[in-house]
Amino acid sequence: MAENPFLKEEKIWVLDGAMGTMLMKKGMDVNYAPELLNVKHPEVLMEIHEEYIEAGADIIETNTFGSNRIKLSHYGLEDRVKELTKAGVRLAKEASRGRALVALSVGPTGVFVEPVGDYSFDEIKDVFKEQIEAGAEAGADLILIETMSDTKEAKAAVVAAQEICDLPVLVSMTYQEDGRTLLGTPPEVSAAIFEGFNVSAVGANCSLGPESFVNLVRRMASVTETPIVVYANAGLPVLKDGKTIYPEPPEVFGEYAVKLVEAGANIVGGCCGTTPEHIRAIKEAVKDLKPVKRNPIRGLKVASRTKLVFIGTGHPTRMIGERINPTGKKRLQDSLKRGDFSIVKEEAKKQTEEGADLLDVNVGVPGIDEPKAMKEAVRTVIETTDLPIVIDSKDPKAVEEALKMCDGRPIVNSCSGEVKDIKNILPLVKKYGANVLLLAIDDEGLKESAEDRVEIVERLLEKCEEIGIDRSSTLADVLNLAVSAMPESAVETLRAIRLVKEKFGIATTLGVSNVSFGLPARPLINSSFMAMAIYSGLDSGILNTGDSRMVETVFSSDVIVGKDRGAQRFTERFQNYRPKGEDRECRELLSKICQLSCSFLKGEKVSVEFEQKEEKKEGKKESEDEGAPEGVLGKI
Amino acid sequence: MAENPFLKEEKIWVLDGAMGTMLMKKGMDVNYAPELLNVKHPEVLMEIHEEYIEAGADIIETNTFGSNRIKLSHYGLEDRVKELTKAGVRLAKEASRGRALVALSVGPTGVFVEPVGDYSFDEIKDVFKEQIEAGAEAGADLILIETMSDTKEAKAAVVAAQEICDLPVLVSMTYQEDGRTLLGTPPEVSAAIFEGFNVSAVGANCSLGPESFVNLVRRMASVTETPIVVYANAGLPVLKDGKTIYPEPPEVFGEYAVKLVEAGANIVGGCCGTTPEHIRAIKEAVKDLKPVKRNPIRGLKVASRTKLVFIGTGHPTRMIGERINPTGKKRLQDSLKRGDFSIVKEEAKKQTEEGADLLDVNVGVPGIDEPKAMKEAVRTVIETTDLPIVIDSKDPKAVEEALKMCDGRPIVNSCSGEVKDIKNILPLVKKYGANVLLLAIDDEGLKESAEDRVEIVERLLEKCEEIGIDRSSTLADVLNLAVSAMPESAVETLRAIRLVKEKFGIATTLGVSNVSFGLPARPLINSSFMAMAIYSGLDSGILNTGDSRMVETVFSSDVIVGKDRGAQRFTERFQNYRPKGEDRECRELLSKICQLSCSFLKGEKVSVEFEQKEEKKEGKKESEDEGAPEGVLGKI
Numbered sequence A, B: 001m002a003e004n005p006f007l008k009e010e011k012i013w014v015l016d017g018a019m020g021t022m023l024m025k026k027g028m029d030v031n032y033a034p035e036l037l038n039v040k041h042p043e044v045l046m047e048i049h050e051e052y053i054e055a056g057a058d059i060i061e062t063n064t065f066g067s068n069r070i071k072l073s074h075y076g077l078e079d080r081v082k083e084l085t086k087a088g089v090r091l092a093k094e095a096s097r098g099r100a101l102v103a104l105s106v107g108p109t110g111v112f113v114e115p116v117g118d119y120s121f122d123e124i125k126d127v128f129k130e131q132i133e134a135g136a137e138a139g140a141d142l143i144l145i146e147t148m149s150d151t152k153e154a155k156a157a158v159v160a161a162q163e164i165c166d167l168p169v170l171v172s173m174t175y176q177e178d179g180r181t182l183l184g185t186p187p188e189v190s191a192a193i194f195e196g197f198n199v200s201a202v203g204a205n206c207s208l209g210p211e212s213f214v215n216l217v218r219r220m221a222s223v224t225e226t227p228i229v230v231y232a233n234a235g236l237p238v239l240k241d242g243k244t245i246y247p248e249p250p251e252v253f254g255e256y257a258v259k260l261v262e263a264g265a266n267i268v269g270g271c272c273g274t275t276p277e278h279i280r281a282i283k284e285a286v287k288d289l290k291p292v293k294r295n296p297i298r299g300l301k302v303a304s305r306t307k308l309v310f311i312g313t314g315h316p317t318r319m320i321g322e323r324i325n326p327t328g329k330k331r332l333q334d335s336l337k338r339g340d341f342s343i344v345k346e347e348a349k350k351q352t353e354e355g356a357d358l359l360d361v362n363v364g365v366p367g368i369d370e371p372k373a374m375k376e377a378v379r380t381v382i383e384t385t386d387l388p389i390v391i392d393s394k395d396p397k398a399v400e401e402a403l404k405m406c407d408g409r410p411i412v413n414s415c416s417g418e419v420k421d422i423k424n425i426l427p428l429v430k431k432y433g434a435n436v437l438l439l440a441i442d443d444e445g446l447k448e449s450a451e452d453r454v455e456i457v458e459r460l461l462e463k464c465e466e467i468g469i470d471r472s473s474t475l476a477d478v479l480n481l482a483v484s485a486m487p488e489s490a491v492e493t494l495r496a497i498r499l500v501k502e503k504f505g506i507a508t509t510l511g512v513s514n515v516s517f518g519l520p521a522r523p524l525i526n527s528s529f530m531a532m533a534i535y536s537g538l539d540s541g542i543l544n545t546g547d548s549r550m551v552e553t554v555f556s557s558d559v560i561v562g563k564d565r566g567a568q569r570f571t572e573r574f575q576n577y578r579p580k581g582e583d584r585e586c587r588e589l590l591s592k593i594c595q596l597s598c599s600f601l602k603g604e605k606v607s608v609e610f611e612q613k614e615e616k617k618e619g620k621k622e623s624e625d626e627g628a629p630e631g632v633l634g635k636i
C-alpha cells in the first residue's frame, strides 16, 4: 500500500496554480488539445513548471488533465494517450529536478458512467488505466484525480490507479455554489467515499473563488482525517474587453490560504486563473503553519451519491430496510426471475418513505443470474432513492457487480469467518472502498455462546487489518438465533453485542426478526428484543420499516439510551402520535351497514338496533380470520 | 426476637395427641367448657400429659384451646380467661417437669374478622392477647395457634403473641378436602403469610386423616424454610353404636409420620381421635429421622387470602396495577372525598381482567382522612379481586389500617431512606409480617447516579436486618426519573437495577411510566424502557395494565430473557394476536357510506366511485383530529 506522504511531515503543502491560464499567457492555443503542447512546445511547459516551483510549489501538476482516450478522441488523438501523458510527466520531472513532487493530473472524461450515463464502470476504468499507467511508467510521484463532478467516475479512476500502481492518489471534486457537485454530491459524501479507498488526500478544486472553499474544507474535515487538498479558481471568470479575466488577486489567495488551513486543509494551491504570484502568496502565508488537529465525527460511513449516514456509537440507531429480499416471497422471486424490477422499485420507495436509513438489496433466487440481477436491482434502487445500499449476497460476482454500480460507499453484507468469504469477499471490499459486515459464523457453523461469536469477529478484524480495511469500515453482526429453538440464545446475542462494543468499539448490526422465528405475535418479540439490543449497544438493525411497532421502538429506545438527547428526533416524529385503534368495532359497523342496506333494498323492515356487545363476542373468531379492513372493502 | 427451637436441633419433634378424646376416655364431659376441667379435674389433665410424655411427646399442649373471652362467653365464663388459661399451663408444666416443652394451645374464637366478619382486627387481637398474656405469665414455652380457618384471625393471634412476649409462635391451619381452608386459603399461602411473621413453625392440623397431610406439607415445604408442624386427626370420625369413632389406628400414624417427614415436616403429632398409642407409634417411626433439606421456590412472597405471587429472579415479570391512585385524577379524587369507593372497585376489577398480578392501592388526596379511606379502599379491593395488595402511602396510620385489613401478605410501598420512614414504616412492616418496598431516595433527595441510589438501598437493607425483616421480604425500587429532564437518568436507572440484582439479589420494581414524563407518545417510551429494564433485571413494574403495548412488552420480554422458557405464557396469551389496525381507512369508508346514504335519501344521483387514494391524503389532518371510531359512531 502507498504510504501517505502528507501524513509524514507536519506541514502545509503548496500545490501549483493554473496550467491553462499560464499557457494562454504564454501565447499558446489552449482550445485545441492542450496536451499536444507537451510534444509541440515542451519548452513552454518547462517554463511554467519552473515558475511555479520558484514561487514555492511543493507539488506541480503535469499537463495531462485531458490526456485520456475519450477527451483526446475529440481531436482524433485517441491513440496518443500514452505518448502525450508520458511526455507531460517527463517535462514536469525534468523541470522539477527533485524540488517538487510531480502529480499526474487526471481530469474527467466528459462522459457519464451508468446509471447516470451509458458507459460501464469497467469501460471508464480502462480509459483511466491507460492514462495512469503511462503516467506511472513515466515516473509521476502522485496521481491527482481532479475537477470531478461524478463520484462514480472518480471511483473508477481511483480503482484504475490502485490496480496499476502503488502511488499515492488524491481525489478532488468540483462543487457548485450550492455546495454540491453537478450530480448532487456534498463534500462530506465525497470525503467519506474516497476515504474508503484510503486515498492520500480528498479535496475540492476549480469552479469558484477561495472564499467558497472554506466551508467545503470544514465540512470534509468534520467527517474524515484524510488530508485535504484545496485549490480554488481565481474567482468566477468575467469577460473584460473580450478577454476572460479571473478577478481574485494573489493577496486574496494568501489570506484565504490561512483560512483554508484553519478549516482543515493540508495542501493548498490554485486552479483556473491563478499564477505563480498566487502561489507565492499562498506559500508566504502557509510556510510556518501546521495542519490543524481534527476531531471528525466517528462511526461507520455509508454513503449514496448524495447522502452520508453514520453508523455507530453516538449516532441514532439506523434502520436498514430488509424488504428487498426474495426469501420466502413468491411474488418477488417470480418477478426477479422475469427480470422485472418493479417490486424492487416499489419496495425501495416504500421503505424510504417509512424512514429507512439504508436499504439492504438481496436478489438471491435459486437459478437466477445473480450478478446480472444484482446489478439491475442496485441500479433500480439508486434511481429510486437516495439511501445508501447494503449489498446482500454471498456470490462474489454479484457483490462485485453491485460495487461497480454503487455511486457511494455501500456496505457489503457479508463476510463471514468462512475461508471462502475471507478469500473472495474481503478483497472486493478493499478494492471498491466499501464497508463490510462481519458475520459471526464460520466454517464450524453457528456458535451459541457470546464469547465464541465475538471471537469470530475478532479473527475477521485481524483479516481486515491484514488486507488494509480499517476497523471504521466494519460492522459486526453477531448473529441472532431463534429464541424458540434456544432459550438462552437471545441473551447471548445481547451479551455478544455488548462485548463487541466493549472490545472493538466497532459498529454493530443485526437481523432483528430472526429472534422470533417460530413464535406467534412476532412483532411483539421483535420490538422488545430491539429495545434490549439498543440498550446493549446495537447501532443498527436489518428490519422491516413497515412494522410501525419496530420503528417506534427504535425511536423511543434512542431517547432512553441517550442517542436522541432532548428527544428531538422522537418528538418530531411522534408529536401527534396516537395509538392505533382496534378496528374491529369499525368493521362490525361497516358490516351492519351493509346488512341494513341490503335489507332496505330488498324492501325488508329495517331494524336499527345495534346489538354491538353480543355481536362482538360471537363475531370475534370470524372477523379475525377475515383480515384487515380490506376484507370489508371486498364485501362492499 | 424469639429463637427458633426447631432449628437448633436437627431432629424431628413429636407433638402430643388429642386432648378431647382423652378427656372423654377418662369419663369427662367435654361438651361443656373443657377448659373448666383445668380447675375442676386437674388430676385428669396431669394424667393425660403424663401419658403423652411417656409415649414420647417432646411437646405437650395445654388444655386451653378455647380459653378465650369469646368462646368462654358461651358458658358465661368470659371473665375467667386468665384463671383457666394459667391453670392449664401450670398443669402441663407440672406434669412435664422439664421433660417436654409446654405449648399454649390457642384455638379460634369462632367468629370472623372483617372484611369477612364484623370484628375488627384489633378486637380479635385483644381477645388473643388476654389469653396469651396469661399463658406466657404462667410459663408456657411455646404459643401454638391452631386449627385456624381464617388467616386474618390467625394473624391477629400472631400479632397478639408477638406484642405480649418473645416466645416461639407456631401457626397451624385446618384444611378441607380441597386443600384449602374454609375461607379458601391454600397451604402455600398460609406458609407465605406466617413466614412473614418469622414464626417458629407453620403447619396443618385436624380435619382429615394423615394421608391427606402429605401433600399439604409438601406444598408448604415448596415455598418456605420455616419448620413445619403437622398433626392429623385419626381419620374422619364415624358414628358407631351411637359413639364417635376415629378410625385410623396408631400404626397408620407411624407409617405416615415417615411420609410426612419426607414431605418436609419437622414436628409431627396427632389431633382429634389420637391417643398416646398413636404418639408412641409416631415417636418410634421418627426417632432416628432428620428433617429433609428443602429447596423452596425463592423470591419475594406476596399474598392475598387465596393467592401467592412470587416476585424475583426466575419468576415472570409481575405487573403491579397502578390505577388505584388519585394523583392527577379528578374523578377518583372527588369520589374518595365523598367516601365513594365505586371507582376503586371498578379499577380493581378492570386491572384484574387486564392481567395485573398485584394491585397498588393509593388514596392520597389532600384533606382526606387517609387512614380511614385506605382501610375502606383495601376492603373494597379485597372484596373485588383475589390479587395481593401493594399498600401505597407515606402516612404510617394509613399503612397500619391497610395492614390490619389485608388478609394475606401485602407489600408496603414504601420505606425510603428518610429518617421518618425508617422510624415509622419499618416497624409496621415487621409487626404485620408484610413485605416492604425500599425506595432509593433519602433526606438528601433524588440521586442521579446508579451507585448513589444503590447505596441507599444498601442502607435500608441494613436497617431491615436490624429490625428483623429478612431480605426476601424486600423489594428495591431504584426510582425512575424523567429522561426529558435528565438524559442520562434512564440509563442510570437501568444500571441501578442491575447493580441491585448483582449486589443484593433482592426483588426489584419500578414505577415505569415516570421515565416518559414530559414527552409525547409516552407509551412508546415506556414500553421500550420496560424491555430494557426487564433485561437489566427488573422483576416487576408498577404500571398501567390497560396499556396493551406495555403488557405485550412484559410478556415478550420475558421470553427473550428466559423467564418464559419455551414461550408458553406468551403463546397462550398472544397465539391469536393481530396488530391493531390503522382505523383511518375504515373511518373514511364509514364517512363515505354516510355521504352516499344522505345523497340517496335526498334523491340525488349517487356516485359509487371511491376516490380513496386522494381522499386519504386530503382527509388526513381532519380525521386525525376526529379521534377514534367513536367519532364516526357519534356522527351516525
Ligand SMILES: [Zn+2]
Pocket (backbone or CB within 6 Å): A205, A206, A207, A232, A233, A271, A272
Ligand atoms: Zn479550475
Ligand SMILES: [Zn+2]
Pocket (backbone or CB within 6 Å): B205, B206, B207, B232, B233, B271, B272
Ligand atoms: Zn382435630
Ligand SMILES: [Zn+2]
Pocket (backbone or CB within 6 Å): B018, B019, B206, B270, B271, B272
Ligand atoms: Zn386437636
